[in-house]
Amino acid sequence: MPATMELIDQYIEDNRDAFQQDLFELLKIPSVSTDSRHKNDMQLAAAWVADQFRAIQFQTEIVPTPGHPIVYAQSPKIDGAPTVLVYGHYDVQPPDPLDEWLSPPFEPTVRDGSVYARGATDDKGQMLTHIKSAQAWINAGKTLPIQIKYLIEGEEEVGSSNLDGFLNENLDRLDCDIAVISDTSQFGPGKPAITYGLKGIVYFEVFLRGPRQDLHSGTFGGSVANPANAMAKIMGSLVDENGRVTLDGFYDDVLDLTVEEREQFASLDFDEQRFREQIGVSETFGEQGFTTLERRWARPTCDVNGIYSGYQGEGAKTVLPCFAGGKVSCRLVPNQDPDKVRDAMKKHLQANCPPGLDLEVICHHGAPGIVVPLDSPYVSAAASAIEHGFGVAPVFIREGGSIPVVTAFKELLGVDTLLLGWGLDDDNTHSPNEKFSLGDFHRGIKASAHLWNEIGNI
C-alpha cells in the first residue's frame, strides 16, 4: 500500500470517536422532510452538512428550492483525473410509530455495536462516510487525487421533486465521470455489495367503463360486457402459466444474463428457505428456467398492483358492475425500451377490450433498466476500495427496484452510478429502531477514502 493510504488509514483509525460524534450530531437533528413542523430542522441539517464541506475548504453552497434546500459542494478540479459525483440525502422518514422505538429516534443510542436513530443507515450514516473520507484526505495533509462533487438533497423521502430541476439547471457544474451513492445494502453481514444493475419500470392505470350504472346480474347478465370480467381477463392474460409476460415482443430486447453473472449469483448462497419464511409463502413462483435471484434482479416482470370492481363488502351481491379499475406495472431490464413496452401494453389492452366497453389507459412514469458494465474500470476501482475498507472482496448484485436519481444521472448527465451498499437489510429502514453498524460506518469511511485513490489511479 502506498504511504499516502497508510497515513490516511491511520488518520481514520485515530479519529473514530470524532467521526462517530459528528454522526451522532447529525442524527440528533430531526430532519423529517415530509413534516412541515420540521422545516427549521431541515435548514439546520442542511447547514450542518454544508459546514462539513466548509471545514475542508470545499466550494460550498446551500441551494434553495421550492421545497428543502440542496447542499452542493466540490473540491478543486484535478487536471487529467476523473471527477466523481457523490449523491446522498440528509432528510429522513417520519419516526412513527414512536412507541415502538426502544430508544428515542433522535437520541442516537449504541446497542450491540450499532447506533439506533432515525436516518442512521438511510442515509445520514452511509452518506457521511463519503464526506468523512474526504476530510481524512485533507486533514491528513494530502491532496485528493480526483475532483469530488457532492449533491446532498433534502427531499429524497418525499419524491425528490426538485432534484431534476436542479440537475437540468446545473448540467455544466455537475459534469462528472461517474456517480457514487451509498444508500443500499450489503448482501449480508460482512458481504459489502456493489449493486451494478437496477430494473426500470412502466406503470399503467386502466379503466373500463360499461353500463351507465351497476346492473342486476340476473336481469342483464350475459347480454352486455361485464367490466369486472373484462378487467380480469385483460389483467389475467399478462403473465402465462410459466411466469412469462405475454406482451408482444416483450423479451425481444432483453439483455440476457451472462454465464459469469449466473455463476456469481449462484455463488451468493442465497437462502431460499429463509426468503420464503421472511415473506411468508410456502413456495416461490416465477419465470421458468431462472432462479429466484435471477428473477428478482435480472428478469423483466409484470405485476398487477391493484384491481377493483363491483361489490367488495361482506357476503353476496348480485351486481353487474358498471366500472372496473386496474393498476399494472412492468419492471424492465436492459435493453428493453420503456416506450416499446408501453406501446405493446396499450395494444394488448385495446385488443382484449370487449365490445361495448370504454377503455382508458393512463401511462405513468417510465424508466429503462440500468447496468454498469462489470468490466468498467470504476467497478474495479470500487471493488479494490471495498476490499481495503472491509477486508473482503465485494459481491456483485442487482436490484429489482428502480432508483430514480440513478436514471436521472444516466439520462441527464450521461454517467453510470456505483451503488456501494454499507447498510444491512435488517437495518429497519423506514421502520422503528432504524440502526447502522458503527463497524460498517468506519469500514465505509475507509473504503470511500480508498475509492478516491483507486479512481485517481484509473
Place this chain on the structure above:
Amino acid sequence: MPATMELIDQYIEDNRDAFQQDLFELLKIPSVSTDSRHKNDMQLAAAWVADQFRAIQFQTEIVPTPGHPIVYAQSPKIDGAPTVLVYGHYDVQPPDPLDEWLSPPFEPTVRDGSVYARGATDDKGQMLTHIKSAQAWINAGKTLPIQIKYLIEGEEEVGSSNLDGFLNENLDRLDCDIAVISDTSQFGPGKPAITYGLKGIVYFEVFLRGPRQDLHSGTFGGSVANPANAMAKIMGSLVDENGRVTLDGFYDDVLDLTVEEREQFASLDFDEQRFREQIGVSETFGEQGFTTLERRWARPTCDVNGIYSGYQGEGAKTVLPCFAGGKVSCRLVPNQDPDKVRDAMKKHLQANCPPGLDLEVICHHGAPGIVVPLDSPYVSAAASAIEHGFGVAPVFIREGGSIPVVTAFKELLGVDTLLLGWGLDDDNTHSPNEKFSLGDFHRGIKASAHLWNEIGNI
C-alpha cells in the same frame, strides 16, 4: 261468456271507485319493513289486509313471526277443483330519497292515470288485484269455483327470512296445485306478460392469500405468485371471447330453447337500440349464436360481481398485494344442477391457483332454474284470463333473475308458479315516484277474476 262472468265483470266495473279507494287506503300505511320505526305500521298493514279477507268470510289468520307477521287466508275447499296459492307482500321499500318525490310517498296521488305512491306496483297494487277479484266473486253472489289460499308476507323487501320457516311448518295447510304471483312486469304497455321461466343461481366468494404482507413489486416481483395477477387470471378465464362459460361440463344439462320459444321471443319486437340506450352501452355482448333476449332469459351466464386487490387509490403504487378477493356467480337455466356447477367452479378455481397461494372458496346460496311448461293447463288458463282482463293475449317471457319464493314453492310445495305481470318496467320500483297504472289495476282485477273461473274449468 257465461252469465256468471258477465255478472262479475259488471260488479268490477261498478266498483272501480271503491276498489281504488281501498288501494289508496293501503298505500297510505307506511309499511317499510326494514325500518324499525315503522313496526307499528307493519301491524296496521297486516291487519288491513286480514280485514279484506274477513270481509268475505275467508278463514283468516295473522301469523306472528320473529319479524313481521304473515297474513294467511283461505276460501273453502271445492271438492274436485284445483287449489290456488296466491303469494304477495304488504311491505314496501324505504321511500328515500324523499326530496325526489313529486308527491309524498305515502299520500297516493293520481297523475296521468297512474297512482303515485311507495308500494303502488311493488306489491300492494298488484297483490290487491287478486283479493279484489275474490271479493267480486263473493259480493256478486257467486261461489268461487276453486279454493284460493293467500300468503301475504311482510318481509319480502328484507329477504323473506321467516318465509321458509312458515312454509315448512305449514306444508299441509299450504297444499295446492298451482301458485300465482303478480309482482313482475308486463313486457311493455298493453303487453301483459306471463313469466314462465326464471334462472337459478350459484354464488361464490373467492379469497387468495399470498405473502404475509404487501411487498415491494420491484424487490419481489416475479419471484412469488401475485394474488392480484392470479385472481385476475382465474376470474378472467371463466368466460371466453365468444361469451361462453368455460367451466367443465357447464352446458351439458342445459335445456335448450325450443323453436317455438325462439319464435315467440323474436315476435316480441324487442327494441335493441332502446335497450342499449336504457343501460348506456354502445354495443351488446354475449354468448355467440343467441339474441339479447335469449341471452337474458334462457342462457346460463357467469358474471364477476366484485374483485379487489392491492392499491385502489389515486395514481401509482408499486405494490405486490398479499391478498385478493373476488365474487362471482353463475345464473343457471333448467336443467343445470347447482351442485354440479358448484363442483365445476371449485375445480376450476383450484386448478388455476398458482403455487404459493392459499385459496379459500365460500359457496353461497344455490337455486336451480325453473320453467313452467308452456303446455301446462294452468298456463292456458292464465292466458285466457289475461285476454279477458286486458283485451289482448299475453306474451310469454322469461326472466334472468331468480325469485326465491318461486324456488321455495317448487322445492317445498312441489308446485309451479304463474308469474302474471301487471306492472310496467318504468314503474320506478324501489325508486322515487313509484307508480302503478290504475287502468292496469282494474284490468288486473278482471283478469284475476277470470283466472279463478278458467282454473275452475280445468
